[in-house]
Amino acid sequence: MSASTWRQPTGDDDIPSGTGQATTSGGNPPGKGTTAAVHRAGRPARRFWSARRIPAAVVALLSVAAVGLLLYDVVSVRADRPGMSWRRRLAEELATRPLHDIWMTVGAAVAMALGLWLFLLAVTPGLRRLLPMRHPAGIPRTGEVRAGLDRHAAALILRDRAVRVSGVQSARVDVGRRKVKARAQAHFRDLNEVHADLDAALSKAATNLGLAQQPTLDVRVRRPKKG
Secondary structure, eight states: OEEEEEOOOOOSOOOOTTTTOOOOTTSOOOOHHHHHHHHHTTOOOOOOOOOOHHHHHHHHHHHHHHHHHHHHHHHHHHTTOOOOHHHHHHHHHHHHSOTTOHHHHHHHHHHHHHHHHHHHHHHSOOOTTEEEBOOOSSOTTGGGOOOEEEHHHHHHHHHHHHTTSTTEEEEEEEEOSSEEEEEEEESSSOHHHHHHHHHHHHHHHHHHTTBSSOOEEEEEEEOOOOO
16 A cells, blocks of 8 residues: 655644554553563464455355256256256267367366465455554453554555655655555755654654554655756
8 A cells, every 4th residue: 555645734743652553551552562562472463364255255156056057957867858968068078088188278277276266365364455453461351352554544644754754845655564665755955864864753653553563664765856
């Protein structure tokens, strides 16, 4: 997910430290100590799993249609009625065609690709747009609650923080599962100074998001193109 903007006049208020994060029982935001406590407890936040409703519904409907058609044909044959021509033709082709035939190879490749796709859907979480947030320490029954932050929302927060850095004219932020890419244009100040301030500001803002896995930052600053 990505977000981009041009610098707008803003106040002196910064991002509140509680943005996107839980607080401990004492009212303090969970910092590094909280994260370490969660990891020591052996309860790292897991990714959210997709229900895969559409693929499951498509596979179920196709299976029901195929089995129903085959069952109808078998019942017709048992009732001394001629079977469907397509099934007789298919049985004949499967019995007479060699394994190295091009259509046999294509059919096997398609079946293998569909099976691999279904297997990947079954073993991968999905919902890549949701970033899991860490569990707060010291609060009972928090293990029953799971929180997530949308990647687009995280990009908007980091982008708004980036354009508040002095010297930044515009910024674009892409938030991935493990990495945050920030591209900024500076219209005044030294590029190295802007880069250092921007890196520090985004590091603090990313920590305040309260994500279970702290993303790495890739910050680049350049001058706007002339003309």
